[in-house]
Amino acid sequence: MVSELTYLQSGVIGLLQGATELFPVSSLGHSVLVPALIGGSWQHLVTENASHHSEQSPYLAFIVALHVATAAALLVFFRSDWARLIRAFIQTLRTRRIETSSQRLAWLIITATIPVGITGVALEHTFRTLFAKPTAAALFLIVNGLILLGGERLRRRSAQRTGLAAPLPTGAPTRATVPADAAVPPMAVSGHGAIPAQAHTPVTPVTRPGSRPRRRGLIVEEHRTLDGLAYREAAVIGFFQTFALLAGISRSGITMTAGLLRGLDHEDAARFSFLLATPVILAAGLLKLPSLAGHAGDGIRGQVVFGAIVAAIAAYLSVRFLVRYFETRTLTPFAIYCLLAGAACTLRFALG
Numbered sequence: 289m290v291s292e293l294t295y296l297q298s299g300v301i302g303l304l305q306g307a308t309e310l311f312p313v314s315s316l317g318h319s320v321l322v323p324a325l326i327g328g329s330w331q332h333l334v335t336e337n338a339s340h341h342s343e344q345s346p347y348l349a350f351i352v353a354l355h356v357a358t359a360a361a362l363l364v365f366f367r368s369d370w371a372r373l374i375r376a377f378i379q380t381l382r383t384r385r386i387e388t389s390s391q392r393l394a395w396l397i398i399t400a401t402i403p404v405g406i407t408g409v410a411l412e413h414t415f416r417t418l419f420a421k422p423t424a425a426a427l428f429l430i431v432n433g434l435i436l437l438g439g440e441r442l443r444r445r446s447a448q449r450t451g452l453a454a455p456l457p458t459g460a461p462t463r464a465t466v467p468a469d470a471a472v473p474p475m476a477v478s479g480h481g482a483i484p485a486q487a488h489t490p491v492t493p494v495t496r497p498g499s500r501p502r503r504r505g506l507i508v509e510e511h512r513t514l515d516g517l518a519y520r521e522a523a524v525i526g527f528f529q530t531f532a533l534l535a536g537i538s539r540s541g542i543t544m545t546a547g548l549l550r551g552l553d554h555e556d557a558a559r560f561s562f563l564l565a566t567p568v569i570l571a572a573g574l575l576k577l578p579s580l581a582g583h584a585g586d587g588i589r590g591q592v593v594f595g596a597i598v599a600a601i602a603a604y605l606s607v608r609f610l611v612r613y614f615e616t617r618t619l620t621p622f623a624i625y626c627l628l629a630g631a632a633c634t635l636r637f638a639l640g
Contacts, residue, residue: 292329293347293588293591297591298588298592298594298598299595299598301323301350301351301354302354302357302599302602303598303602304318304322305354305355305602305603306354306601306604306606307602307606309358309539310610311538311606312540312542312619313432313541313622313625313629314425314428314432314535314537314541315538315539316425316533316534317425317426317429317535320421320425320536321425324637325422325636346588350588350592352572353573353577353595354595354596356569356573357600358569358599358600358603359565359566359567359570360600361600361603361607362566362569362603363566363570365607366566369563373394374394376388376390376391376393376394377391377395380394389513395519396515396517396522396560399519399522399526400523400525400526400529401526401568402523403526403529403530404530404568405568407527407530421535424535424536425535425633426536426630426631426633426636426637427634428536428537429629430536430626430627431536431537432626432630433623433630434623435537435541435545435623436538436545436620436623436626437620437624439545439546440545440619442507446507446508511553512551512552513552513556514560516551517550517552525550525560525564526543528542528546529568536630539561539568540558540565541619543557543561543564544619545557545619547560547561548619554614554619555611555615557614558611559611
């Protein structure tokens with residue numbers, strides 16, 4: 289019974305959720321694989337969550353609470369960004385015009401949230417019951433690694449063809465200068481507010497909002513800022529989040545890869561992924577959180593609170609680290625981890 293969920297289990301799973309939700313290695317995959325690897329009462333958590341009667345599962349309610357805690361940590365970290373984006377969104381409703389990069393980014397996030405919201409409501413239970421099993425999660429973790437590795441390789445080849453700079457060394461400037469635009473002033477979103485482009489930063493080709501970027505298949509061969517994305521591109525990137533319903537596929541990883549292929553650098557792709565994940569995770573959590581007030585929460589409310597606190601702290605530290613990490617580094621180490629861990633887990637569950 290999940291009513292026997294211990295504080296140790298809630299803390300470990302909270303730590304996994306808080307960290308792996310933002311690292312591009314799949315939180316759902318790890319919440320399936322780690323308990324299954326440990327076995328015993330931990331294994332029961334996985335089998336219950338993947339059952340056809342899991343809508344009232346206490347463990348599912350517990351996982352939902354961890355998601356809300358993760359979203360809360362993201363809101364705290366990006367609080368200045370969200371305050372600015374909400375003000376910008378309200379302003380567009382008043383003026384019925386989109387005039388600044390903040391207003392455009394607000395609508396890009398809304399556009400990107402719609403596909404995953406609709407698909408998640410319709411298919412979340414089906415995906416969880418069919419694929420939230422250890423062997424399937426291990427195989428999808430391998431797929432996740434291939435997606436990250438493939439995205440990096442395609443983006444690197446595109447950069448070599450167009451002469452874009454390779455990732456800069458630690459400590460080097462990372463923002464490209466964007467030509468002034470009265471309609472959409474150049475800004476980069478950060479955890480501490482908007483950062484205007486600096487005149488002394490090295491220049492790389494940048495696609496402006498509304499212009500046609502150079503494409504080679506699915507890949508945009510120019511560096512683009514967030515406000516250079518078209519709304520249909522934001523919708524496609526948002527749709528990719530749907531695949532995170534498969535245990536083993538990372539929400540942040542697949543959306544970052546999509547962003548890279550559309551011309552964003554690693555820093556902007558990561559930031560857009562984190563901003564985009566916040567309303568999705570929060571809405572999904574709040575929708576099911578009331579179940580904890582009923583029978584699903586009996587006997588585990590203390591463990592839920594403890595796990596949520598651990599998840600929130602882990603998520604805050606993770607996003608703080610990753611925002612800095614992706615200023616100069618790539619998805620490759622995470623891809624290698626997913627390939628190795630997925631292969632090891634596949635062998636473990638296939639043989640035994």
